[in-house]
Amino acid sequence: MKGLLVHGRYLLADNRVTFAAFLLFLAFVAAAVLGPSLVPYDPLASNTAEALRPPSRAHWFGTDQLGRDLLSRVVVATRLDLAIALAAVALAFSVGTCAGAAAGFYGGWTDRIVGRVIDTIMAFPLFVLAMGIVAALGNTLANIVYATAIINIPFYARLARSEVNVRREMGFVEAARLSGNGGARVLAVHLVPNSLPPMMVQVSLNLGWAILNAAGLSFIGLGVRPPTPEWGIMVAEGAAFIVSGEWWIALFPGAALMLAVFCFNLLGDGLRDLIDPRRRT
Amino acid sequence: MVGRRFAAALPGLMGVVVGTFLLTRALPGDPAAFFAGPSASRQAIEEIRARLGLDRSLVAQFGVYVRDLARLDLGTSLSTGQPVTRDLLARLPASLELTLSGLLLAVGVALPLGVLASTRPGSLVDHACRVLTTAGVSLPIFFTGLVLVYVFYFLLGWAPAPLGRLDAFSSAPPPRSGFYLVDSLAAGDPAVFLASLRQLILPAVTLGLFAMAPIARMTRGGMLGVLGSDFVRTARASGLSRGTVLFTYAFRNAMLPVITTLGMVFSFLLGANVLVEKVFAWPGVGSYALEALIASDYAPVQGFVLTMATLYVLLNLAIDVLYGIVDPRVRIES
Numbered sequence: 001m002k003g004l005l006v007h008g009r010y011l012l013a014d015n016r017v018t019f020a021a022f023l024l025f026l027a028f029v030a031a032a033v034l035g036p037s038l039v040p041y042d043p044l045a046s047n048t049a050e051a052l053r054p055p056s057r058a059h060w061f062g063t064d065q066l067g068r069d070l071l072s073r074v075v076v077a078t079r080l081d082l083a084i085a086l087a088a089v090a091l092a093f094s095v096g097t098c099a100g101a102a103a104g105f106y107g108g109w110t111d112r113i114v115g116r117v118i119d120t121i122m123a124f125p126l127f128v129l130a131m132g133i134v135a136a137l138g139n140t141l142a143n144i145v146y147a148t149a150i151i152n153i154p155f156y157a158r159l160a161r162s163e164v165n166v167r168r169e170m171g172f173v174e175a176a177r178l179s180g181n182g183g184a185r186v187l188a189v190h191l192v193p194n195s196l197p198p199m200m201v202q203v204s205l206n207l208g209w210a211i212l213n214a215a216g217l218s219f220i221g222l223g224v225r226p227p228t229p230e231w232g233i234m235v236a237e238g239a240a241f242i243v244s245g246e247w248w249i250a251l252f253p254g255a256a257l258m259l260a261v262f263c264f265n266l267l268g269d270g271l272r273d274l275i276d277p278r279r280r281t
Numbered sequence: 282m283v284g285r286r287f288a289a290a291l292p293g294l295m296g297v298v299v300g301t302f303l304l305t306r307a308l309p310g311d312p313a314a315f316f317a318g319p320s321a322s323r324q325a326i327e328e329i330r331a332r333l334g335l336d337r338s339l340v341a342q343f344g345v346y347v348r349d350l351a352r353l354d355l356g357t358s359l360s361t362g363q364p365v366t367r368d369l370l371a372r373l374p375a376s377l378e379l380t381l382s383g384l385l386l387a388v389g390v391a392l393p394l395g396v397l398a399s400t401r402p403g404s405l406v407d408h409a410c411r412v413l414t415t416a417g418v419s420l421p422i423f424f425t426g427l428v429l430v431y432v433f434y435f436l437l438g439w440a441p442a443p444l445g446r447l448d449a450f451s452s453a454p455p456p457r458s459g460f461y462l463v464d465s466l467a468a469g470d471p472a473v474f475l476a477s478l479r480q481l482i483l484p485a486v487t488l489g490l491f492a493m494a495p496i497a498r499m500t501r502g503g504m505l506g507v508l509g510s511d512f513v514r515t516a517r518a519s520g521l522s523r524g525t526v527l528f529t530y531a532f533r534n535a536m537l538p539v540i541t542t543l544g545m546v547f548s549f550l551l552g553a554n555v556l557v558e559k560v561f562a563w564p565g566v567g568s569y570a571l572e573a574l575i576a577s578d579y580a581p582v583q584g585f586v587l588t589m590a591t592l593y594v595l596l597n598l599a600i601d602v603l604y605g606i607v608d609p610r611v612r613i614e615s
Contacts, residue, residue: 120296124590127552129300132586135574136304212421216556219423221575235424239560242431243442254424262419 018270024263031078041069043076043229055248062248064237070248073229074256080230081260084141085210088148089203092210095149096156097192097199103157104164105187114161118154126151130213134222144223148213152206159202163195197275204268208261215257231257290598297590301583302346306339315579318359355587356580360573365584369566373588374459375446376565380554382481383488384546391493392539395500396532399508410497417494422553426487426560433483440483443561451476484561491553492546499542503535533607540604547596551589 031038047067055062061070103114121129133147167173168191176190215232217223224230226237231253238250313330314321321329330336337345349355355365398410426443433440441448446461451473454464461477507513508531516526555567562568570585572578 116292116296119293120300123293123296123594124300124586125548125551125593127549127555128586128589130552131555131570131574132301132304132582135579135582139574139577208419215421216423216552219421219556220559220571232421235421235427239423239427242427243435245431245435247431247435250424250427254421254427257421258419258424261421262415265415265419 017266018273021263021266021270024259025267028078028082028260028263031075032082033079035075035078039069039072039075041072043068043073044227054246061252064234064249065241070234070252073234074231074252077229077231077234077253078256078260080224080228081211081215081232081257084145084148084214085207087145088210088214089152089206091145091149092152092206093156093199093203096153097160097195099153100157100160101164101187101192101195104161105168105183105191111161114157118157121150121154127213127216130217131220131222134217139222141223144214144217147217148210151213152210155202155206156199159199160192160195163198164191167191167194201268201272201275204264204271208264208268211257211264212261287598289601290594293594293597294591297587297594298347298350299343301587301590302343304586305346305579305583306342315577316356318578350587355584358573358581359578360576360581365581368569368581369584369588372564372566372569375563376554376558376567378460378462379481379484379488379557379563379565380550382485383557384492384550386485386489387492387496387546390489391496392500394493395497396504396527398497398501399504399535400527402505407501410501414494414498414501417491417497420491422487422491423556423560425490426484426557429483429487430560441479443483445562445564446480447473447476448480484557484563487557487560488550488553492550495542495546495549496539499539500535503538504531507531507535536607537604540600540607544597544600547600548593551593 036043045068047063050063050067053063053067061074063069064073099114099117103111124132130147130151133150134143137143137146164187173186173190176186181189214223215230215235218230218232219236221233221236224233226233234253235250235257238246238248238253241247241249313326317326317329353366355369357363358365358368361368394406394410394413398404398407401407430440430443434442447453454461454468454470454473457464457467462474462481465471465474465477513526513531516530521530554565555571557563558565558567559571566585566588570582573581573585
């Protein structure tokens with residue numbers, strides 16, 4: 001663990017881009033945790049006298065059609081956007097890892113059934129499937145999380161399956177077996193923890209994608225309801241004003257979304273360097 | 282060979298049918314009431330319940346579902362009052378025209394860019410390629426579309442208003458393929474051709490930018506790998522021209538992972554299409570499904586998901602066949 005930290009510090013110092021992404025990540029976490037108590041205005045308070053004002057000293061990001069302060073709304077939205085993505089990825093990670101690891105370890109029927117289910121999910125265009133799931137389960141925030149989780153499961157299940165499969169016959173697994181560990185224990189204590197590093201890279205790369213998907217769903221009017229500040233829905237609200245030149249309403253939430261995805265993608269690349277130096281680009 | 286590939290695509294198709302069936306059964310409450318809509322009478326609900334076979338066992342219900350599918354009966358849309366199949370068929374060409382233009386654009390730019398970047402590592406082209414691929418996966422597609430509208434419509438005035446496939450002054454060409462670009466040319470009407478091209482450019486570029494990233498990345502990676510391999514060195518050492526080495530030897534081998542990636546790109550494009558159609562008010566199947574989704578009109582959404590999934594399975598089939606053409610080893614092994 002200490003070695004990993006030292007190596008991590010070395011990599012951060014060596015790779016400026018990863019370092020910048022790491023700082024950006026800290027900023028997003030700070031905005032998510034402290035955001036609501038930092039912002040200058042109430043993100044829900046409308047003030048029609050100040051509607052559609054471009055960025056100014058009083059309103060750094062301008063105001064929207066109801067005169068709400070965009071800076072406050074963009075910052076406050078961080079928590080909800082990150083929470084949706086985190087919840088979806090955590091769900092996909094746990095379900096996908098369990099299913100994939102079991103498939104890779106036991107083989108046979110378990111493998112066939114898990115493989116079939118994953119193939120079925122992958123036979124759909126994923127965003128379209130997410131739309132269908134939300135349409136079927138009902139248009140709520142929780143269902144956005146479930147839909148995003150379901151379309152992410154295949155990536156974890158496939159990775160976990162192959163990672164467990166290559167290690168199944170290795171010496172340390174044999175040793176664990178010979179010392180009297182049962183199959184489930186070997187899988188949970190010896191195989192899964194050893195498969196975690198590549199899984200974590202996948203998590204980081206996936207978070208960006210999950211944010212994009214969830215924001216896409218709320219952009220088309222699913223899940224989050226209008227007064228709630230959320231990046232996707234704010235871009236959708238700003239879309240109506242783009243053609244008349246009020247660019248700031250859509251630009252700032254869109255840019256926040258883009259930065260968040262960019263940050264997670266770069267972190268994922270950095271994490272991959274940390275874990276697997278051979279695949280460095 | 283195509284027959285065997287088609288057989289290999291069947292499980293995917295079956296998965297899609299079973300998947301959409303399970304989705305309808307996941308509807309909260311009473312699916313019959315859901316399909317009938319909020320204003321339906323009790324009698325209408327009972328009628329739909331009988332037609333969907335909801336009073337029978339799950340297996341029998343699946344049978345009814347498959348039978349309706351085989352007749353291309355996807356139910357009736359509550360908002361348009363038309364059979365969903367007819368609505369979808371009427372709007373599908375608009376979506377396909379958009380998706381295909383976006384894809385062509387992406388392949389047309391990404392392949393040369395990836396090849397150039399791989400032959401000159403560390404050069405300006407290489408950096409441009411890297412920026413493009415990183416930005417492409419991070420940009421929310423609806424946001425890219427809006428930025429393009431702002432710059433090219435509002436600021437520069439080069440593009441027409443983002444309102445559908447034609448401006449208010451042109452009328453649609455006589456329908457043959459449903460692709461306005463093709464139909465207007467077939468009808469010998471260059472004015473309509475130009476008008477529809479002007480409407481198409483921005484949404485197609487938006488989709489293209491999005492699809493470009495993975496293709497360019499795989500091309501660059503694939504070419505770099507192949508260019509460093511022994512057989513390319515041998516080909517060079519044998520005195521073959523640069524062009525022959527690059528295209529006959531390297532490019533063809535580097536294409537294999539790119540073709541595999543195309544499947545994933547299609548999956549993303551079909552989803553991204555929905556978002557782009559919303560931004561540009563494009564009258565395709567995506568915006569049709571969205572209108573239905575917001576109105577809690579389930580049959581069109583289900584039809585849309587099924588159509589897109591079927592399209593995707595068929596595209597994957599085409600990719601498999603293409604793979605066999607590019608890589609003779611696959612043909613020999615099968």
